[in-house]
Amino acid sequence: MLIYARLPPESYAAFYTALAAIIGISLIVKALRTPRLLLPPGPRGLPVLGYIPFLGTQLHLTFTKLGDLYGPIYKIWLGRKLCVILSSPDVVSEVVKDQDAIFANRDSTVASMIATYGGNDIGFGDYNPEWRKLRKIFMHKMLGNSTLDASFGLRREAVKKSVREVYGKIGTSVNIGQVGRRIVINGMVSMIWGGSVKGVVEGSDLQGLLGELMELVGAPNVSDFFPALAWLDLQRIEVRIKKMFDQIDRMFDLVIARNQENMEEEASSQESSKRSTDLLQYLMELKDSDDASSSISITQVKAMLMDIAVGGSDTTSSTLEWAMSELLLHPQAMKTVQEELIQVVGLDDLVTESHLPKLHYLDAVIKETQRLHPAFPLLVPRRPSQATEVGGYFIPEDTKVFINVYAMHRNPTLWDSPLEFRPERFLDGETNWNYSGKDMKYLPFGSGRRACPGIPLAERSLKYVLASFVHCFDWEVPKGVKIDLEEIFGITMRKKEPLAAIPTPRLSILELYDE
Ligand code: HEM
Numbered sequence: 001m002l003i004y005a006r007l008p009p010e011s012y013a014a015f016y017t018a019l020a021a022i023i024g025i026s027l028i029v030k031a032l033r034t035p036r037l038l039l040p041p042g043p044r045g046l047p048v049l050g051y052i053p054f055l056g057t058q059l060h061l062t063f064t065k066l067g068d069l070y071g072p073i074y075k076i077w078l079g080r081k082l083c084v085i086l087s088s089p090d091v092v093s094e095v096v097k098d099q100d101a102i103f104a105n106r107d108s109t110v111a112s113m114i115a116t117y118g119g120n121d122i123g124f125g126d127y128n129p130e131w132r133k134l135r136k137i138f139m140h141k142m143l144g145n146s147t148l149d150a151s152f153g154l155r156r157e158a159v160k161k162s163v164r165e166v167y168g169k170i171g172t173s174v175n176i177g178q179v180g181r182r183i184v185i186n187g188m189v190s191m192i193w194g195g196s197v198k199g200v201v202e203g204s205d206l207q208g209l210l211g212e213l214m215e216l217v218g219a220p221n222v223s224d225f226f227p228a229l230a231w232l233d234l235q236r237i238e239v240r241i242k243k244m245f246d247q248i249d250r251m252f253d254l255v256i257a258r259n260q261e262n263m264e265e266e267a268s269s270q271e272s273s274k275r276s277t278d279l280l281q282y283l284m285e286l287k288d289s290d291d292a293s294s295s296i297s298i299t300q301v302k303a304m305l306m307d308i309a310v311g312g313s314d315t316t317s318s319t320l321e322w323a324m325s326e327l328l329l330h331p332q333a334m335k336t337v338q339e340e341l342i343q344v345v346g347l348d349d350l351v352t353e354s355h356l357p358k359l360h361y362l363d364a365v366i367k368e369t370q371r372l373h374p375a376f377p378l379l380v381p382r383r384p385s386q387a388t389e390v391g392g393y394f395i396p397e398d399t400k401v402f403i404n405v406y407a408m409h410r411n412p413t414l415w416d417s418p419l420e421f422r423p424e425r426f427l428d429g430e431t432n433w434n435y436s437g438k439d440m441k442y443l444p445f446g447s448g449r450r451a452c453p454g455i456p457l458a459e460r461s462l463k464y465v466l467a468s469f470v471h472c473f474d475w476e477v478p479k480g481v482k483i484d485l486e487e488i489f490g491i492t493m494r495k496k497e498p499l500a501a502i503p504t505p506r507l508s509i510l511e512l513y514d515e
Pocket residue numbers: 122123124135307308311312313315316319374375376379380381443444445446447448449450451452453454455457458462
């Protein structure tokens with residue numbers, strides 16, 4: 001204080017000027033020394049529209065070609081939306097492993113928000129404690145091994161029904177995709193509410209409604225690229241998806257009401273011990289639970305039903321159709337699968353889920369099918385909750401991040417002869433191939449916090465249905481028909497031309513087809 005008091009006023013001014021100069025210079029030096037991160041490279045596109053006019057309909061192919069030009073991390077602008085596309089194990093690992101928590105949000109769209117009850121589900125909900133609660137319930141309780149074991153009977157009924165149906169069409173051409181979709185939807189529906197509510201889906205076209213809903217969720221929407229124009233709903237996607245959604249929602253309301261009536265009736269007739277359980281019943285019990293760590297709202301119940309119906313149906317049935325197409329194109333692989341089935345099951349019996357762990361070649365066929373034809377070729381896009389760095393580039397908050405597994409699964413630097421269908425590569429004995437998402441070059445179910453929670457059910461359903469199809473029947477492509485493997489990009493990647501083939505019976509006891 002004394003010293004200050006003795007200094008003349010001009011000295012204060014000089015002191016503060018010098019101090020400001022030193023701070024200013026050190027900030028400039030620091031800024032110059034810190035390398036400024038750039039956005040990833042990428043094509044220019046047009047003013048305002050960005051790359052929208054050049055996307056085409058086969059997004060996975062467009063993105064793969066751009067990856068060949070710009071490398072494993074590049075950007076495009078779709079209107080006002082910045083998108084980054086990743087396609088090498090290194091950069092993907094930075095996102096789904098090193099910075100998984102930052103990239104744990106989905107990039108919601110107008111359509112996905114409507115279809116998921118405003119993001120009250122697992123697929124599009126934001127990463128927060130409520131989402132973690134739902135995901136835990138979904139994975140450990142609803143799709144845990146004991147729940148799946150208990151519901152095997154319901155899946156078996158769905159498979160047997162379809163085997164009977166195909167047997168009725170022996171010698172004629174069968175649309176395999178359609179039969180597969182029906183088995184998967186019926187199996188899914190009976191697991192969800194078949195134990196307690198009968199007959200709600202018969203007469204209502206759940207399969208058709210889900211198909212249309214998925215198509216609209218996957219369609220590029222101007223409202224997402226130019227949010228200021230969303231109120232115009234230029235492509236009428238919002239109007240159309242609301243219509244589909246309302247019909248499915250009404251079906252859920254009906255099912256829930258019936259479930260409640262049945263539970264009340266059973267309680268009053270004191271038959272609750274005989275009650276058959278299903279996922280809906282389990283969810284309704286959580287809805288009424290007093291335990292805050294597991295209680296859920298009725299909207300969350302319906303959003304989870306939607307997740308199972310949407311997430312589990314098209315993915316599983318498309319993969320089945322691709323697997324059958326590859327087997328029909330590769331008779332030696334078909335023969336090997338059928339021989340394995342004779343050894344493990346025998347021609348005098350039907351496949352059951354207890355046989356599945358012994359069907360190693362069949363498992364390799366399904367893994368190879370998913371390598372070449374991943375159901376979500378670009379996974380489900382993620383969105384960083386803060387600005388960050390990937391592959392040495394700047395990634396702003398809220399960028400839409402695509403992971404191009406289609407390109408990685410076909411990359412010749414990662415796979416030998418990547419375009420060949422060779423199930424044996426999954427039987428090499430050295431690598432423990434699985435769907436955990438730890439090996440970044442093989443991600444059919446994604447990886448990290450947002451990886452598919454339906455893997456246990458998907459794995460069982462794929463093996464069980466495919467094994468039953470090729471064990472019960474020999475299949476032949478109709479004369480003059482050539483199987484092609486052209487894809488259509490949508491939210492899931494489907495086969496463009498439906499697969500048709502002619503079945504003939506294989507089992508030695510014909511009564512098995514009528515069981
Ligand atoms: C062949 C069958 C299936 C395939 C190939 C598949 C694949 C995938 C993929 C790639 C994702 C995104 C993962 C990521 O972004 O990292 C996903 C998410 C999801 N899948 Fe599956 N799936 C299948 C079956 C199922 C089934 C049977 C269910 C439910 C019963 C299901 C429910 C979900 C849900 C709820 C999500 C969103 C997860 C989240 O955002 O946290 N999936 N699936």
